[in-house]
Structures are given as C-alpha cells and as structure tokens.
Amino acid sequence: xxxxxxxxxxxxxxxxxxxxxxxxxxxxxxxxxxxxxxxxxxxxxxxxxxxxxxxxxxxxxxxxxxxxxxxxxxxxxxxxxxxxxxxxxxxxxxxxxxxxxxxxxxx
Amino acid sequence: xxxxxxxxxxxxxxxxxxxxxxxxxxxxxxxxxxxxxxxxxxxxxxxxxxxxxxxxxxxxxxxxxxxxxxxxxxxxxxxxxxxxxxxxxxxxxxxxxxxxxxxxxxxxxxxxxxxxxxxxxxxxxxxxxxxxxxxxxxxxxxxxxxxxxxxxxxxxxxxxxxxxxxxxxxxxxxxxxxxxxxxxxxxxxxxxxxxxxxxxxxxxxxxxxxxxxxxxxxxxxxxxxxxxxxxxxxxxxxxxxxxxxxxxxxxxxxxxxxxxxxxxxxxxxxxxxxxxxxxxxxxxxxxxxxxxxxxxxxxxxxxxxxxxxxxxxxxxxxxxxxxxxxxxxxxxxxxxxxxxxxxxxxxxxxxxxxxxxxxxxxxxxxxxxxxxxxxxxxxxxxxxxxxxxxxxxxxxxxxxxxxxxxxxxxxxx
Numbered sequence: 108x109x110x111x112x113x114x115x116x117x118x119x120x121x122x123x124x125x126x127x128x129x130x131x132x133x134x135x136x137x138x139x140x141x142x143x144x145x146x147x148x149x150x151x152x153x154x155x156x157x158x159x160x161x162x163x164x165x166x167x168x169x170x171x172x173x174x175x176x177x178x179x180x181x182x183x184x185x186x187x188x189x190x191x192x193x194x195x196x197x198x199x200x201x202x203x204x205x206x207x208x209x210x211x212x213x214x
Numbered sequence: 215x216x217x218x219x220x221x222x223x224x225x226x227x228x229x230x231x232x233x234x235x236x237x238x239x240x241x242x243x244x245x246x247x248x249x250x251x252x253x254x255x256x257x258x259x260x261x262x263x264x265x266x267x268x269x270x271x272x273x274x275x276x277x278x279x280x281x282x283x284x285x286x287x288x289x290x291x292x293x294x295x296x297x298x299x300x301x302x303x304x305x306x307x308x309x310x311x312x313x314x315x316x317x318x319x320x321x322x323x324x325x326x327x328x329x330x331x332x333x334x335x336x337x338x339x340x341x342x343x344x345x346x347x348x349x350x351x352x353x354x355x356x357x358x359x360x361x362x363x364x365x366x367x368x369x370x371x372x373x374x375x376x377x378x379x380x381x382x383x384x385x386x387x388x389x390x391x392x393x394x395x396x397x398x399x400x401x402x403x404x405x406x407x408x409x410x411x412x413x414x415x416x417x418x419x420x421x422x423x424x425x426x427x428x429x430x431x432x433x434x435x436x437x438x439x440x441x442x443x444x445x446x447x448x449x450x451x452x453x454x455x456x457x458x459x460x461x462x463x464x465x466x467x468x469x470x471x472x473x474x475x476x477x478x479x480x481x482x483x484x485x486x487x488x489x490x491x492x493x494x495x496x497x498x499x500x501x502x503x504x505x506x507x508x509x510x511x512x513x514x515x516x517x518x519x520x521x522x523x524x525x526x527x528x529x530x531x532x533x534x535x536x537x538x539x540x541x542x543x544x545x546x547x548x549x550x551x552x553x554x555x556x557x558x559x560x561x562x563x564x565x566x567x568x569x570x571x572x573x574x575x576x577x578x579x580x581x582x583x584x585x586x587x588x589x590x591x592x593x594x595x596x597x598x599x600x601x602x603x604x605x606x607x608x609x610x611x612x613x614x615x616x617x618x619x620x621x622x623x624x625x626x627x
Contacts (some may be wrong), residue, residue: 108380188380188382189380189381189382190330190332190379190380190381190382191381191382191386191390194332200545202626210379211379212378212379214378
C-alpha cells in the first residue's frame with residue numbers, strides 16, 4: 108500500500124530551518140527498511156504556476172491554486188503494509204521535520 | 215416453542231452474538247461493510263425462520279454460517295465479472311474451523327479497528343455502537359440527537375476510510391497496547407457519560423439505554439482483557455455511578471446531589487460488584503502496579519459508595535485520591551472536583567480560592583459556576599452566589615441539572 112506523506116508548514120509559525128541533516132538520516136533509514144519510494148522538498152508556493160486548459164486556450168496564473176496560511180513544503184511516497192505502520196513513521200517524520208504531516212493513501 | 219420465546223432467543227442471540235458474527239466475517243472477508251450487511255441479513259433470516267424451524271442448538275454458529283453464505287452471495291452479485299478462481303476460493307473457505315480463542319480475538323480486533331486513533335472521536339463512538347454493540351443507525355442517531363442520514367453518512371465514511379487507508383484489523387502490538395486501550399476506554403466512557411448526563415433541552419436527563427450499552431461493552435472488553443487494570447477500573451467506575459442512578463433524579467425530574475440522595479435506593483448488587491473490582495485493583499497497586507486514572511476515579515467512587523450517610527464520607531481519603539489523580543491528569547475538571555473535597559476538609563473559603571484559580575480554563579463550563587455558587591452560598595455571599603447560579607443555569611445542558619440549579623438559586627435569601 109502506498110501513502111502520500113505531505114509535510115505541512117505554517118507561514119505564521121514556520122518550523123525550524125536546520126532539519127536537513129536529520130531528514131537525510133531519516134531518509135536513509137526509510138530506504139534501508141524498505142518504506143522509501145520517493146521524497147522531495149518543494150520550493151515556496153510563490154514559485155507555483157497554475158495552468159487551466161479546460162477551455163479554449165491554456166490560461167496560466169501565477170501562484171498556488173489555493174492561498175492559505177498552511178502550505179505543502181515537501182512530500183514523500185512510502186510503501187507500508189498498513190496505516191498503523193505509516194502513522195508510526197509519520198509521527199517520527201513530524202519530529203524530524205519539525206512540521207505537521209498528513210498521511211493520505213493512494214487509491 | 216412459542217413466538218415470545220423465539221423473539222427472546224433472537225434478542226439474546228443479538229446481544230451475545232452480533233459482535234462475534236461481525237468480527238468473524240470482517241476477518242474472513244476483509245471488509246467491515248460486507249460483514250455488517252451480512253450479519254444484519256443473517257439476523258433477519260433468524261427472525262423469519264426460527265419460529266417455524268425452531269431455535270438452532272448453537273445460535274451463534276448458525277448465525278455465523280448463515281451470515282457467511284449471505285456475504286458470499288453478496289460478493290458474487292457485486293462481482294459478476296470476477297474471475298472464477300476467486301469464487302472458488304470463497305467456496306473453499308466456507309465454514310473454516312475456528313478455535314474459540316481465535317473468535318474472541320476477532321472481537322478485540324473489531325473493537326480496536328472501530329476505535330482507531332485515525333478516526334474522529336464521534337466516528338469511533340458511532341462505529342463501535344454499530345459494529346460491536348449492534349445498535350441500528352436510527353438508534354444511534356436518536357441517542358446522539360443527529361439526523362439519521364447524518365449518522366448513516368458518518369458510519370459509511372468511516373468504513374470507506376478504514377478500507378481506503380488500510381486501517382489494520384488486528385490487536386495492536388504490546389508496545390502500542392496501553393495507548394490504544396485507553397483510546398477504546400475513552401470511547402466507552404463517552405458513551406456512558408452521554409447516557410448519564412444527557413445533554414439537550416428536550417431530552418430525558420438520563421438515557422439508561424446508553425449507560426447499559428457502555429457497561430455491556432466494557433464487560434465484553436473486560437472478559438477479553440481480564441488482566442488490564444484500566445479496563446477493570448473503568449468497569450468499576452461505571453458500575454458505581456450506575457448504582458446511584460435510581461437516586462439521582464427526583465420524581466419531579468430534578469437532579470439530586472450526592473449529599474441529598476436516598477442511599478437506600480442505590481443498587482447494592484452493582485455497588486458490591488464495583489467494590490470487588492476496586493479491591494482487586496487495590497491489591498494490584500499494593501503489589502506495585504501503578505493505577506491509571508479510571509482506577510483512581512473508581513476508588514473515589516468506592517469511597518463515596520462505602521458511606522452509609524454523607525457525614526460518614528472519608529473526605530481525607532477522597533482528597534488523597536484526587537492528589538494522586540492530579541499527578542496523572544492535569545485536567546482543570548479534576549482540580550475542580552478536588553476542590554469539593556477541600557471544602558469538606560478545610561472549609562468553603564479555602565476551596566473557593568482554589569476554584570477561582572481555574573477561571574481561565576473553566577469559565578465556559580457549567581459545573582465551575584455551579585461549584586462556585588454552592589461555595590459562595592455556604593459562605594453567605596448570596597448576591598455573588600446568585601450570579602454564579604445564573605451563569606451555571608445558562609450553560610447547563612441537562613434538564614435535571616437546570617431544574618436543580620434553578621431551585622437552589624431561588625432558595626437564596
């Protein structure tokens with residue numbers, strides 16, 4: 108079972124910025140234990156562009172599709188046997204990243 | 215066998231076997247929804263057939279087998295395109311032999327899945343009452359004063375989440391067990407309290423159906439986890455509170471506080487059972503097992519129910535237990551209840567000072583104002599007492615409490 112694991116940051120109360128070494132170590136462990144599928148940190152939401160080509164021509168708009176105080180700072184994809192395993196890892200991930208984590212199953 | 219006997223047999227089977235049937239089917243088919251529907255169909259078939267065919271010698275086995283067949287029929291109907299191989303597997307799996315403890319284990323799995331921390335609290339409550347207790351959706355909706363469609367949706371969404379997110383169907387590992395058990399107990403205590411202190415302006419002040427259901431479920435968990443101290447503690451706590459129910463609301467629908475209750479009306483059998491459990495836990499504590507919050511709350515209730523008269527209450531014991539509880543649970547509500555014991559030992563002025571320190575946290579809680587009102591009344595500060603009663607009445611949601619508070623306020627001079 109694969110889970111999308113989102114790291115959520117908060118503009119008004121951002122997590123600390125010195126987490127990279129701890130995150131790298133955590134990633135090593137995820138790989139060693141067979142949970143790791145993909146990981147990536149994201150640039151600021153200000154760098155996003157939204158494209159809408161449902162009409163006659165593609166419309167580009169500057170910025171994220173939804174403006175909010177909380178935003179997606181990075182993602183993982185984990186392979187885990189069930190939600191309990193994913194939640195346990197997510198609890199560690201939240202500490203390691205110093206941010207909130209959302210766990211959402213793929214269909 | 216006459217119709218009344220058959221109806222009783224079905225009701226008894228429903229009480230005793232529902233959770234077992236749902237639990238066994240969930241494990242076999244890996245789907246709560248299929249298990250729930252097939253179990254309901256099997257009970258409907260029992261209602262139809264038992265009057266003519268007689269009650270089977272082993273109703274639980276009959277219901278499990280019938281429900282298993284119903285589930286297979288349902289899966290076949292829904293998966294007509296499914297390959298023959300899968301169907302053959304289902305056929306092969308008909309009536310697998312199951313040792314007794316494996317079935318008990320299934321019911322525990324069911325309970326832990328329904329009370330999973332990834333589900334919202336109100337969802338856990340609804341799902342537990344439906345899947346484990348076997349209440350119908352309309353019954354649960356009525357108990358929690360929400361529309362049937364809302365409750366139905368809540369349960370449907372929960373089943374979908376369990377499936378989509380793959381919430382496992384198992385008893386948690388030893389390492390996670392204490393936290394998960396306390397999550398299950400929180401669900402049961404919430405059901406009990408909603409029955410005991412029902413909220414809502416037009417509802418009965420007590421809903422014995424819910425307290426009885428909570429006690430039944432806690433007894434079930436106790437039988438499955440006899441060694442767990444907190445399970446025993448919660449069961450004792452519920453029994454000792456339930457024992458006082460006959461004396462707690464007057465004929466006129468008014469709350470009767472502990473000091474004014476007719477102690478002769480308390481249920482002696484429930485008190486005896488509660489006290490037995492508390493003694494069992496005290497023995498464990500003496501052997502070095504630290505008690506959790508439900509055990510301490512049960513012990514406090516045991517002190518109260520041991521006194522033949524309010525004047526015989528061992529308040530220093532009550533206070534010592536609250537001091538122990540406060541180390542585990544820093545909730546301001548515990549501090550508020552502790553202050554009531556302080557009032558008895560050190561006087562209402564000392565207690566009032568302690569209560570006033572809780573204002574920040576409890577200003578929106580009716581019992582805070584009711585406690586203050588009572589302490590101010592005892593100190594002869596009528597005007598302030600009246601204002602506190604007004605506030606308590608405004609915030610109280612239980613009709614019997616409102617009636618009691620109103621009378622106390624109107625008695626002030």
